[in-house]
Amino acid sequence: MAAHEVVAVIEEATTARRCLTVAQRAAQLVGAMPLSALHICVDPEKLIAAAEEWDLQKMRELNEGSAKDRLAQARRVFEQWVGFSGAQVKWLEHVGDITSSLIAEVKDAALIAIAQPHNLDSADALHAAIFNTGRPVLFVPTEGPLPTTLGEHTVIAWKPRTQARKAITRTMPWLRAAKHITIIAVDESETGQDCDEILGLLKEQNLSADVRHVRTEQGQHIAARILSEAAEVNADSIVMGAFRFGQIFEWVFGGVTHEVLRRTKLPVFMMH
CATH class of the missing domain: 3.40.50.620 (HUPs)
Structure with missing residues (x-):
């Protein structure tokens, strides 16, 4: 099956709007390509991982909330953005580790959009997108104003x-x-x-x-x-x-x- 959609990876609520906006522009540039938003929920309770990784994920809850909290925050921003923009966007969520979850969800992606990372999950997602998916990546910066156009x-x-x-x-x-x-x-x-x-x-x-x-x-x-x-x-x-x-x-x-x-x-x- 040919790649046919843009997937915006939304791991951080604070950068979700920016990532979605750029991903939407990228999708519109190539004939209104379908757009999906993906959040990978790294839930320590459902991971098969080393004790150190499990402990690290649990420690994050002190600063970032639980995996379910992060999911709820990202979903809330997504819904607000969709309501404001009127865009037709499919919401996807996957529970598991970042790399295997991302690979599973971007099989039909022509492009993966992901914002500059500020937490562990988004940093892992950026790394996996570049090195493990075999897909082109659209990196979205989070500092300063975005250009008003994309691809002109x-x-x-x-x-x-x-x-x-x-x-x-x-x-x-x-x-x-x-x-x-x-x-x-x-x-x-x-x-x-x-x-x-x-x-x-x-x-x-x-x-x-x-x-x-x-x-x-x-x-x-x-x-x-x-x-x-x-x-x-x-x-x-x-x-x-x-x-x-x-x-x-x-x-x-x-x-x-x-x-x-x-x-x-x-x-x-x-x-x-």
């Missing part, structure tokens, strides 16, 4: 890497919907040949793009350069490959994906 001007952060190629291929429905595409190549050759591959991929879909070759300044992180260029061209979204070296490595050494997700105020389409 998309920036592709290009490196000739497997992850970037997969990101472009799997997000092609959204690239086809874009009014303007800009390719940003940071610290690459300025001969233009480094972008021949991506230009060829776009041309196969009858798409064209502007190309910007830029250099990082002394001491500037590549992620900062990507984001400053995206701001310069007034982009409203980014497409990029995710975690070439793995999440832990990038967290320790400040990899590009980790830093983009930490700093971005734009939604990011990405694929590992």
